Amino acid sequence: MTEPVLSLRRVGKTHGIGAQRVDALVNVDLDLMPGDLVAVTGRSGSGKTTLLNLSGALDEPTTGEIIIAGESLAQMTKNELARLRRVAVGYVFQQFNLLPSLTAAENISLPLELDGMDPREARSFAEIALVEVEMEGMGDRYPDQLSGGEQQRVAIARGLVGPRSILLADEPTGALDEATSESILRLLRSRCDAGAAALLVTHEPAYAAWADRVVRLKDGRVEGVSVRNRVPETVADLA
């Protein structure tokens, strides 16, 4: 049986202490298998971003356990967590995904180079990733020479470059028009179909429809999980 690439076991996160204590996340269980595209929805303050940050080892849970690629994060040092982010987990944010001083290819190869890979070898991985996100030949462009959609594609390519297999996307279409959003979601879907696993935070029910499962959060708790059997071809299919 295939092992989950990401597992959350009764994970909780509390901010502040005493009267100012806020439970951002309470007893969340979640497994992300290879090929899974899981959407996380909920209102503002429901804990979506906290869940994403914990899943990407950017933050530490107050309770519970997180396992990425078979390794528990609990005992890891800061440097080990940083390395895990370089080799296992990629991020895509709503905007400002790319370092403006690096080209598209350099942005993609950055985690590999930070991990010690030879820059030429890292570049070849970046070229492959660019092809996969349909941006072949655009590797030498700087972020300010790319459209919003193209920038998100580069971010997705970076999120899944080399050995990385988990993509955490926080409202990746929030700053894009509908058509571009659709193309980004299609890309995400296709990368998951090719074996990657992705956690997609969104508050748009229409976009959540591209996911295999939808996790609904409310006040930090999982309110419900929906499983879809059919993935739409276009956003219009959902209408």
Next chain:
Amino acid sequence: MSGSGRKAALKVAFRNSVRNRKRTFFLVALVAVPVALAVVVAGLVRASTFTQEEQAQMEFGSAEMKARAWSNSRDLSNEVMLWAGEALAEIAPQTDQLIYRQAYVSFGSSRYGRALDLDMADPMAHGILGMIDGAPPNARGEIAVSPKMAERLEASIGETVELEIGELLRDYRLVGIASPPILTTDDLVLMSPDGLDEVLASEGNVETSLLIGGVGSVEAGTRLGELWEGVKYQFWPEGAVLPKPGELSFLGDDVYSLLDQAEVDELVALAGNGELAQEDYDQIQSRAYEMAEDGDFTYGSLPEFYVDGRAAWLSQGLSVDQQSSLASTAAAALLLVEVAFVAGAAFAAGTRRRLREIGLLGANGASEKHVRVTVLGEGLAIGIIGSAAGLVLGIAILFLGRPLIQPFVTRVMTGFGVSPIDMIGPVLVAIVSVVIAAWLPARTAARVPTTTALQGRMPALAPRKWVVPVGFGLTGFGTLLVTVALASVSSISNVLVGTGALMMVGGVALLASPILAVVSKLANRFPATGRLVLRDSGRHRTRSAVAVAATMVILLAPVMALTLDASQSERELVMGLPEPEGHLLLSGTYDLEGFGEVGPIADGDVAQVASIVPESFVARFDALNLTADLKPRFVAGSTVQVGYCQEPCGWNAATGSPDLVAALGVPEVGAALDGGDIVVLGLEEGPTTVRLDDVEYPAVEYPVPVLRFGMPRVLIPESRLDDFEDAERSPRALFILERSLTEDEWRQTNDGGLEIMGGYPGLSTTQVYALAFGATLVAVLIVVALVTAVSAAETDEEIRTIVAVGAPGSIRRRFLGLLTGYQTTVAIALALPLGVLLIWVFSSAEEYFYSGPFGQISTAALVVPVWPLLVLAVSLPLLIGFLTTLSVRSAPVTPPRRPT
């Protein structure tokens, strides 16, 4: 962190530098300028200094030993050297000898140089001088000159030039160009022996040298020196008491040699057998001079004879490499302390702007080390590029500015003017300074949680509890270190003093941050803009504290200078009130044949000075040869100073002539003299006593500023002159102007064999203060402008928000004006105690005493100039704030229109 990972982080750093070209250029320039200045300083030191080898070569030529005889009587010098030559021929006949004479003479009214009669045909002369062109002079009317002098005379070989050497003006035929092997800018004239005789007839002083070379020359020279100790008495005046008693060994030979047996006995009795205190030495010396002056005492009346060896020369002092590299490194270090502060502010502001990028790096797996490397790498790159640019700039200044620099240095500048060793120090200091400046922002950025950084927010700074104790600790430890180091004679004491002083400055600089935090809590009590300023400084403590520290370092200079000046002025009160700038006292004439011979002035002398300063008021009076002991006003040290006569002892009283009273411009003095009172021109008004030649008289003192040296302070009423009829009289003339003399006037008045006191040209105290204030203002403005420029982006975001909610655009000008004024206020509040503390530590560590006719005062007595400092503390922040308000732009009220 792997090497490749570091490479990736460095790549980000490099790309960031390229992307932020303006800021990078600013920082590179900030580093380059001090490095360039340091290189120029090194070049100037190198061009003004000779190596030990070069100096030895110019002194000894190819000889191993050199004996020198000097006296203010050229005949005596020659006699000594004749003895030396004969003695040498007797003890070491195999050695080679060469005698030559050298006189330091004036060429016209403004240039000075050497005239010498070195025999260029002798091999031992090689190295002292070399003939660059032409031939050595052989006859009285022939000369060879240095290349620079030939250039100044605009003369070529074979031409006849009119040259004024000392008092002698005559035509010479230029037969050659001669120079030391190291080209110097010295004025130098090589003459034949009889040509030099002609010059010496008017110039008087001469140094006669005997070069000793060949086999056994070192032993022979050493033996010659030993022989001199036994025979020197034959050159003493007849009647000198020999041998010199051990009790008077501290007395100079030229004074002692003029004493008779009774005088020696008196001094020996004064010395006694016990240990002498400094005051006893002073008293005996003073008495000995009085005794000697009764005879024909003049300084330098006895010949001096020294023997030096080449080897000893070579073992002395720092090498030029050490001197120039030390100078350049010290210059760079001083300037780069400022650079570190300003660059630190720039890096801090830049890092804050890049916070989201740093968050993005973290999200992609960059560790804390990676983040640090991206900021530090930028600092390193800026340090390397900045110092390289500084080196190029410095060398270019030295190379291209040579025509301008050359007149101020002693060596003819060739090549690039600096050696690689001069560059190492400034470059290292520059790189280290910028990396240190980048370290704190790098560390802070690396510690920001990735999730917080991704939101572009800096976490609120928790108060750093260690800052206050560490600040006080560093200051205290630095003070202790400086005190201990100054008291020790260790070879590393200079380093310890420097380290201690830096610790003191660093400790106080650290306190800036908590002070800003505390003051920001008072923000509620101020109107909107003031509130914003205090809050901004409190919130962005690192940036603000750096600005305060940078300004504080600049302000230390005027605070310390003002405190030193006030303390020095207080100490000098033992010599009387500050000297008036326009007083010029004509007290006698020189006998040009020698030193110290002073004759009385005549009407012609007064007319000569009056013709130079025709607008001056001239007061004629007679000085009386009375030694005046004034009532001491200052008492310091273990013993009470009594009887420290005004210098020179004797001639301390004067006739209270109507001319003089009118010149001094104090009517009360005239009234007192008319009433028959003896008047003391002193410090304050009131009755006093004065001892004149050991007889005490009641007197009246008035605060009247007069020349401290030479001007009689005791005025005798004309009605009482009969009481002092035995006192010798000498005419004097006091010229009073409303201004200082110009350089030209001063040279003219001092160029005619007249003994003249005062009238030194230069800036007045007010002018010096005004210049110092102006320089401080400019320096602080530069620092404030730099710091404001690098942090403006940050404050501008907030100001845009404030404008968006309805504030006028001019709030930006008010805000920045208040901000810079406030930071300057905090800076000066820190600089005041620190500057005074630094001066106190340095002055109390090496205490000595100032003595004068009004008593004695310790150097440890520090005077804090409250009013000047208060004026500085109030006016400077106001001016800085006002100038900032004038120079910055208002914030735009509407966003810029985009092109359609």
